[in-house]
Amino acid sequence: MDNSNALPISGPLDILRKVSPALERYTTEVLIGDVWRRPQLSARDRSILTLSVLIARNQSEQMPDYLDAALDQGVKPGEIAEMIAHLAFYSGWANAVAAAKVVQPVFERRGVQAGLLPPGDARLLPVNRPAEDRRHRVVKRKFGEVAPGLVQITQDVIFQDLWLRPDLSPRDRCLVTICSVIATAQTAQLAFYLNRAMDHGVSRAELSELMTHLAFYSGWSSVYTALAVAKEVFESRPD
Amino acid sequence: MDNSNALPISGPLDILRKVSPALERYTTEVLIGDVWRRPQLSARDRSILTLSVLIARNQSEQMPDYLDAALDQGVKPGEIAEMIAHLAFYSGWANAVAAAKVVQPVFERRGVQAGLLPPGDARLLPVNRPAEDRRHRVVKRKFGEVAPGLVQITQDVIFQDLWLRPDLSPRDRCLVTICSVIATAQTAQLAFYLNRAMDHGVSRAELSELMTHLAFYSGWSSVYTALAVAKEVFESRPD
Amino acid sequence: MDNSNALPISGPLDILRKVSPALERYTTEVLIGDVWRRPQLSARDRSILTLSVLIARNQSEQMPDYLDAALDQGVKPGEIAEMIAHLAFYSGWANAVAAAKVVQPVFERRGVQAGLLPPGDARLLPVNRPAEDRRHRVVKRKFGEVAPGLVQITQDVIFQDLWLRPDLSPRDRCLVTICSVIATAQTAQLAFYLNRAMDHGVSRAELSELMTHLAFYSGWSSVYTALAVAKEVFESRPD
Numbered sequence: 001m002d003n004s005n006a007l008p009i010s011g012p013l014d015i016l017r018k019v020s021p022a023l024e025r026y027t028t029e030v031l032i033g034d035v036w037r038r039p040q041l042s043a044r045d046r047s048i049l050t051l052s053v054l055i056a057r058n059q060s061e062q063m064p065d066y067l068d069a070a071l072d073q074g075v076k077p078g079e080i081a082e083m084i085a086h087l088a089f090y091s092g093w094a095n096a097v098a099a100a101k102v103v104q105p106v107f108e109r110r111g112v113q114a115g116l117l118p119p120g121d122a123r124l125l126p127v128n129r130p131a132e133d134r135r136h137r138v139v140k141r142k143f144g145e146v147a148p149g150l151v152q153i154t155q156d157v158i159f160q161d162l163w164l165r166p167d168l169s170p171r172d173r174c175l176v177t178i179c180s181v182i183a184t185a186q187t188a189q190l191a192f193y194l195n196r197a198m199d200h201g202v203s204r205a206e207l208s209e210l211m212t213h214l215a216f217y218s219g220w221s222s223v224y225t226a227l228a229v230a231k232e233v234f235e236s237r238p239d
Numbered sequence: 240m241d242n243s244n245a246l247p248i249s250g251p252l253d254i255l256r257k258v259s260p261a262l263e264r265y266t267t268e269v270l271i272g273d274v275w276r277r278p279q280l281s282a283r284d285r286s287i288l289t290l291s292v293l294i295a296r297n298q299s300e301q302m303p304d305y306l307d308a309a310l311d312q313g314v315k316p317g318e319i320a321e322m323i324a325h326l327a328f329y330s331g332w333a334n335a336v337a338a339a340k341v342v343q344p345v346f347e348r349r350g351v352q353a354g355l356l357p358p359g360d361a362r363l364l365p366v367n368r369p370a371e372d373r374r375h376r377v378v379k380r381k382f383g384e385v386a387p388g389l390v391q392i393t394q395d396v397i398f399q400d401l402w403l404r405p406d407l408s409p410r411d412r413c414l415v416t417i418c419s420v421i422a423t424a425q426t427a428q429l430a431f432y433l434n435r436a437m438d439h440g441v442s443r444a445e446l447s448e449l450m451t452h453l454a455f456y457s458g459w460s461s462v463y464t465a466l467a468v469a470k471e472v473f474e475s476r477p478d
Numbered sequence: 479m480d481n482s483n484a485l486p487i488s489g490p491l492d493i494l495r496k497v498s499p500a501l502e503r504y505t506t507e508v509l510i511g512d513v514w515r516r517p518q519l520s521a522r523d524r525s526i527l528t529l530s531v532l533i534a535r536n537q538s539e540q541m542p543d544y545l546d547a548a549l550d551q552g553v554k555p556g557e558i559a560e561m562i563a564h565l566a567f568y569s570g571w572a573n574a575v576a577a578a579k580v581v582q583p584v585f586e587r588r589g590v591q592a593g594l595l596p597p598g599d600a601r602l603l604p605v606n607r608p609a610e611d612r613r614h615r616v617v618k619r620k621f622g623e624v625a626p627g628l629v630q631i632t633q634d635v636i637f638q639d640l641w642l643r644p645d646l647s648p649r650d651r652c653l654v655t656i657c658s659v660i661a662t663a664q665t666a667q668l669a670f671y672l673n674r675a676m677d678h679g680v681s682r683a684e685l686s687e688l689m690t691h692l693a694f695y696s697g698w699s700s701v702y703t704a705l706a707v708a709k710e711v712f713e714s715r716p717d
Contacts, residue, residue, distance in 0.1 A: 021597055035631075038627065095458075147447045147450050180460065183570075217570050224621075227620075320497060321500060333531075333695065337539065361500070381706075381709070
């Protein structure tokens with residue numbers, strides 16, 4: 001459900017025209033006219049990436065235009081609900097609460113009832129026990145003495161609960177997390193989540209295009225820093 | 240003065256219920272129901288950590304709920320005044336000015352008069368001369384040629400003035416600074432302030448719990464990056 | 479055109495007086511009374527640095543006072559228009575759109591017409607072909623396989639278009655970019671732009687003073703991280 005007519009106008013173009021004609025041109029010709037139409041990622045995926053960056057960088061005021069576009073392009077309200085919860089953990093609680101305040105009137109206007117959203121106690125996906133045990137063992141060996149409480153919460157709440165909630169796919173959670181990590185300059189955490197994304201079937205071409213899209217929303221500098229990590233991850237894997 | 244009834248509801252729960260039932264559950268069960276009640280740090284300390292992250296990340300709009308909780312839990316108005324000045328230097332002037340704008344009506348509503356706040360020309364604590372001379376010598380050797388003006392201001396204004404203002408303890412200034420450094424991804428500055436905190440009597444258990452608390456407010460990624468530094472600092476010290 | 483009377487009052491001083499007398503004193507005595515008057519950079523340059531940090535950190539709400547001061551000190555409306563477009567790429571589209579929304583009423587109040595701003599299709603400065611070919615070759619060798627699309631856009635849109643728009647000088651674009659890189663903790667990108675600035679005639683003394691100014695607006699931690707890079711760059715160059 002990739003509807004080009006619903007491409008988000010990123011910010012009111014008439015304001016850009018009055019303040020920065022250069023930015024108006026780059027917005028219409030490059031960002032909307034080219035980047036959003038590139039076939040390597042769907043407009044639905046691009047909406048998820050864009051919203052993730054806006055939430056992770058606490059730019060929720062810019063969300064409304066993108067939210068409507070996202071819902072028109074097939075992102076489900078339940079997926080947005082789960083992205084907000086997911087990013088509470090990865091980018092900070094206040095970011096998620098600010099996002100919820102912006103999303104609430106949009107959901108109301110579009111008739112999205114709370115009863116249609118994934119319940120708090122959703123039935124979880126099965127855990128991949130060997131992979132999760134391996135992850136926990138590595139983290140516990142590194143940080144079990146430094147922060148035993150946090151290592152336990154990371155296992156119980158993040159990897160055996162949040163990531164297993166079914167209404168945002170593990171593949172999409174990887175994309176959301178990678179966006180958050182890049183947008184908040186947390187380079188040291190990136191390799192883990194790039195590998196996790198590839199383990200969940202995200203292709204190199206998709207990750208490469210994620211970087212291209214994020215250059216516009218998270219900034220060129222953040223993405224070039226991330227490319228160095230992506231290069232190492234890509235070269236380290238046989239697939 | 241740890242008053243559990245005054246635990247901050249982090250964001251209006253009824254909005255979370257309508258937008259992200261998952262986030263509502265994590266907020267009530269995990270963040271309020273567990274993290275804020277963990278005994279390793281008092282609710283008063285947790286309020287200082289939380290406010291520090293909000294100011295350092297320019298999320299002052301989320302401050303009012305936390306401010307009232309902080310004042311109810313025993314954080315003094317003068318301590319908040321000093322935190323704002325401290326974070327002007329560590330996270331940027333605009334962050335502090337934005338925070339002041341949010342705090343002003345809260346102080347007014349609660350009858351906090353300017354006359355009760357620490358004066359601009361407060362009588363300073365005595366400087367620890369050998370330690371400060373050592374710090375200045377190291378910094379001057381490294382950066383004295385690159386940025387002589389800044390190295391001088393760092394000595395005169397930061398370490399021989401700001402840090403010696405008596406209405407926020409050196410111990411609390413260490414916590415505030417560590418929160419700012421983690422929340423703004425300034426990993427390279429973290430080891431210095433973790434060591435400084437331990438020199439001022441902050442225990443490993445408290446720093447570990449600071450990391451756990453910050454995972455929720457500054458985001459999981461930022462804290463896992465910080466844990467690697469904390470581990471090195473802990474292992475490098477005999478105490 | 480360095481008009482000391484137009485020095486920006488950074489935030490309403492009467493609010494600071496009611497909330498943090500310490501911050502009021504540091505603002506009047508240190509920031510306005512000393513830093514903004516230091517001769518190593520003009521007030522015009524300091525305005526460009528300050529606005530760049532505010533846009534890069536999405537603190538546009540603090541912009542109005544600084545904008546009026548900037549225009550009074552000789553920053554041209556067209557330069558502000560170009561800074562916004564430049565920072566869309568370096569710090570993210572949403573930052574630039576938020577800035578445009580704040581600048582628009584200021585331009586309107588001061589009678590700045592869109593027709594006076596640099597057009598979207600401005601006639602470009604000549605490209606420095608050998609330098610640009612060298613840059614592209616290095617980036618293509620490193621990231622051409624990982625992100626071919628982005629490497630191409632970087633050449634076509636950033637270095638053969640944006641940087642060649644004549645209404646913000648290459649020297650000023652270097653300063654703006656360095657501010658964005660420091661303010662968003664993108665340390666890995668800093669050496670490239672410090673070298674680029676020096677290639678465009680920015681002196682060590684000016685870069686050193688940029689760091690001093692940014693300590694106040696981007697925060698002490700971010701600047702000390704940057705100093706380590708500046709030191710390496712300075713020592714690596716014969717000039």
